[in-house]
Amino acid sequence: xxxxxxxxxxxxxxxxxxxxxxxxxxxDSKVLLIDQGRRVEKRVCPVSSGGKCVKCKPFCHIxxxxxxxxxxxxxxxxxxxxxxxxxxxxxxxxxxxGVEYTKELIDYTDGIYLDFGADTRLEGVSDTETINAYKExxxxxxxxxxxxxxxxxxxxxxxxxxxxxxxELERLGVDILMETVVEDLMVKDGVVTGVYVHSAVIDTFKxxxxxxxxxxxxxxxxxxxxxxxxxxxSIKNRSGVVDIGIxxxxxxxxxxxxxxxxxxxxxxARPKPYEDKVRTFCQNPSGFVSAEVYDxxxxxxxxxxxxxxKSNNTNLAILCSxxxxxxxxxxxLYGRNIAKNSNLLANGQVLVQRLGDILSGHRTHEYWxxxxxxxxxxxxxxxxxxxxxxxxxxxTNILEFIRMVDNVVPGFASSDNLLYSPEIKFYSNEIIIxxxxxxxxxxxxxxxxxxxxxxxLMQASISGVHLARVLAKDIAL
Numbered sequence: 001x002x003x004x005x006x007x008x009x010x011x012x013x014x015x016x017x018x019x020x021x022x023x024x025x026x027x028d029s030k031v032l033l034i035d036q037g038r039r040v041e042k043r044v045c046p047v048s049s050g051g052k053c054v055k056c057k058p059f060c061h062i063x064x065x066x067x068x069x070x071x072x073x074x075x076x077x078x079x080x081x082x083x084x085x086x087x088x089x090x091x092x093x094x095x096x097x098g099v100e101y102t103k104e105l106i107d108y109t110d111g112i113y114l115d116f117g118a119d120t121r122l123e124g125v126s127d128t129e130t131i132n133a134y135k136e137x138x139x140x141x142x143x144x145x146x147x148x149x150x151x152x153x154x155x156x157x158x159x160x161x162x163x164x165x166x167x168e169l170e171r172l173g174v175d176i177l178m179e180t181v182v183e184d185l186m187v188k189d190g191v192v193t194g195v196y197v198h199s200a201v202i203d204t205f206k207x208x209x210x211x212x213x214x215x216x217x218x219x220x221x222x223x224x225x226x227x228x229x230x231x232x233x234s235i236k237n238r239s240g241v242v243d244i245g246i247x248x249x250x251x252x253x254x255x256x257x258x259x260x261x262x263x264x265x266x267x268x269a270r271p272k273p274y275e276d277k278v279r280t281f282c283q284n285p286s287g288f289v290s291a292e293v294y295d296x297x298x299x300x301x302x303x304x305x306x307x308x309x310k311s312n313n314t315n316l317a318i319l320c321s322x323x324x325x326x327x328x329x330x331x332x333l334y335g336r337n338i339a340k341n342s343n344l345l346a347n348g349q350v351l352v353q354r355l356g357d358i359l360s361g362h363r364t365h366e367y368w369x370x371x372x373x374x375x376x377x378x379x380x381x382x383x384x385x386x387x388x389x390x391x392x393x394x395x396t397n398i399l400e401f402i403r404m405v406d407n408v409v410p411g412f413a414s415s416d417n418l419l420y421s422p423e424i425k426f427y428s429n430e431i432i433i434x435x436x437x438x439x440x441x442x443x444x445x446x447x448x449x450x451x452x453x454x455x456x457l458m459q460a461s462i463s464g465v466h467l468a469r470v471l472a473k474d475i476a477l
Contacts, residue, residue, distance in 0.1 A: 004032045004175075006471060007195055007211035009182050011035035012068025013457050014448030015217035016165055017109065017464030023172040025472035032209055033169065034177045036200050037064025040163045045290075058200045060293035062302070063221045066178065067162035068460075069292065074284050074305040075153030076264060077113060077458045079106055079122070088146055089266060091454030093463055096435050105462040110151065113461075116164050119157070119307075123150040123263030130261040134408065138267065141407040146266040154307030182225075185214065185444070187233045192444040213443050213471055216431075217464065218450035223426040224295050226450050227332055230429065236440035240430035240452045242331035243281075244338055244394055245319035246386060247289050247301040247420040248402075251374060254411035255314040259285040267408070271400035274393055278401040281317040281425075286310040289378035289420055291350050298339045301350045301378070301420040311377050317423045320397045335424045342389035342422040351389065351422075352381035356415025358399070373416045386421035425455070436470045437463065445471075 006022060008015045011033055019033050036059055037043065043065040045056075063069040078090045080103055087094045087102055094102040114120065124131070124147050131147050138145040153161060170176060179200045186194040192214045199205035218226055230237045258265045264283040271278055284305035292302050303315040324331050342351050353364040354372060363385035369376065387395050398419075406413035430452030437445045437453070447453060447463040454460040 001210060002207070003030070003210040003212075005029040005212050006031045007209055007214045008033045008217055009195065009214065010068070010217035010219055010222060010448065010450070011037070011066045011176070011178070012217060012219040012448060012460060014219070014454070014460040014464040015215070016067070016162070016169070017112070017461045018215055018217060018447065018468050019169050019174050019464075020112070020165065020172070021465045021468030022471055023169070023174060025468060027172065031174045032177060032211070033174055034180050034182055034195070034197060035064070035066060036181045037066065037178065039176075039178050040066040040159055040166055043067075043159075056293070062290065062292040063294060066166050066176070067158065068219050069221055074282060074287065074303060075155055075158035075457070076282070076305075077110065077118070077151040077153065078264075078456050079110060079149040079151065079458065081148050089148055090456040091449075091459035091463075093454060093459050093466070096433070096437070096453075097466060102462065105465055106458060109458065109462045109465050113151065113153075113161070116168075117157070117161050118151055118153055121151075123152055124261070125149050127261040130257065134258065134261070134265070138408045141404055142269055143404050143408055144268040145408070146268065147262045148266075150263050152263060152305070152307075155304045156309070157307050185229055185233055186210070187441055187444075190440075191442045213445065215445040215447060215467060216451060217448045219460075220426045220449045221294060222450045223332060223429055224336075226431070226446075227429040230431070233441060235444070236432040238430050238432060239324060239329040239331060241321045241323050242335045243319040243321055243425040244335055244390065245278075245317060245398060245423050246390070247303055247315055247423045248318050248417065249289055249313050249315045249374060249376065249420065250412065250414065250417040252286055252312055252314050254409065254414065255285065258409060259283075259314060267401075267405050269401055269404050271397050271404060274397060276393070276397050277321040278397050279319055279321075280405075281319055283314065283316040285314050286312070287315050287377070289315050289376065289381070291378060291380065294339075294426070296336070297348075298336065299343055299348065299350055300339060301381075301423045313374060313377055315377070318398050318401060319423065319425065320394050322394075332426060332429055335426060338390060339422045339424055342386070345384050345389055346382040350378060350381045350420050351384045351386050352376055352378070352418055352420045353384060353386045354415065355402070355413065355417045355419060358387060358395075358419065359415070372418075374418055376418055378420065381420055386419050389421055437467050
């Protein structure tokens with residue numbers, strides 16, 4: 001019988017930092033870290049070498065594997081504004097732990113990232129005059145501009161940093177089991193006792209691992225699996241928000257001043273007539289639009305930004321928050337159906353359309369895309385009509401939001417700018433947890449993006465650090 005003090009399901013930032021911090025505090029412990037993807041050095045996307053998305057088997061190398069999906073894309077750590085009494089970016093950890101302790105966790109975790117080679121330079125902290133001018137202009141047009149310090153790891157540098165963390169976890173004695181699927185949790189009388197696993201690559205390999213504590217750190221990629229576990233094992237949860245939208249690509253020169261001053265400006269508004277929350281997310285100056293594959297072969301769009309490799313375009317997500325209640329309360333299913341429709345229209349790929357074509361009421365054809373002044377950085381995207389997939393309310397929100405931001409950043413609504421579909425953030429299954437991140441099943445904990453707690457690398461990481469302190473009995477709230 002294989003027994004561990006702690007089993008961690010998911011090797012993204014939350015799982016990594018949980019294992020690292022726990023082993024530093026309890027070095028004699030037996031810890032198992034499981035992920036269905038590959039080791040970080042084996043995660044290679046065919047698109048990055050000039051190919052196209054081939055839907056890698058058994059799992060997409062961008063969304064699965066050591067360091068998770070977010071770390072494999074652009075690698076940005078969102079810190080906080082020291083003058084702000086709130087934490088407005090990255091998740092809801094502060095709602096459980098309080099703002100001051102959350103800030104302390106961010107500072108502490110940022111120090112660990114620096115120890116493992118993160119860039120010492122902070123973006124968005126030097127040109128306060130320009131930042132304040134943009135904030136004032138945004139307010140005049142009903143747009144909230146959030147600017148916080150950003151530590152940009154970069155896609156390729158993220159690989160190096162997390163490879164060092166992977167090696168350190170093994171040196172500390174963590175058993176890392178990659179390319180392994182957790183098919184079920186072992187729960188008896190409301191208490192978790194372990195996990196059932198099978199190999200993603202070897203048909204005959206199946207195993208049972210027992211654990212005193214089990215932490216679910218599956219990230220957004222594991223949201224569907226986690227939802228199934230909640231239903232099967234009566235893990236208390238509630239319907240959360242699903243963010244649905246597009247990846248927007250426009251020339252660097254339009255965003256030049258914003259990029260230089262803030263690197264990642266976060267615009268938030270509530271466009272009429274619906275007044276749903278619409279926001280920008282994951283801005284990548286001189287970056288590249290990318291495709292990523294989720295369960296069931298769904299292809300979604302995302303963005304990368306490298307330290308060395310550069311394009312002439314900036315890309316960012318524009319996301320609309322949707323919350324469903326009676327009689328329909330399955331935002332995860334809604335988002336997946338949006339993705340299916342978009343993929344169908346693009347013959348199994350990502351859709352792309354010119355903004356000018358949307359506004360003039362017709363689809364984009366390949367002929368006109370090839371003549372477009374904004375050259376798509378995701379060359380496998382299929383020209384078409386994103387409005388046929390996303391729905392009237394979502395598209396109305398997005399188009400009105402683009403118009404509002406154009407008042408703040410002239411050129412944001414230029415006709416040649418590109419919309420890629422779909423970009424969907426699957427964190428709508430919100431696990432009910434206490435301040436120690438324990439679920440309704442005793443001994444079972446939930447951290448990171450997959451359970452709806454966090455929405456970015458830094459807060460995912462600090463959720464792991466806090467849980468490590470709890471399990472090491474160094475803190476309890």
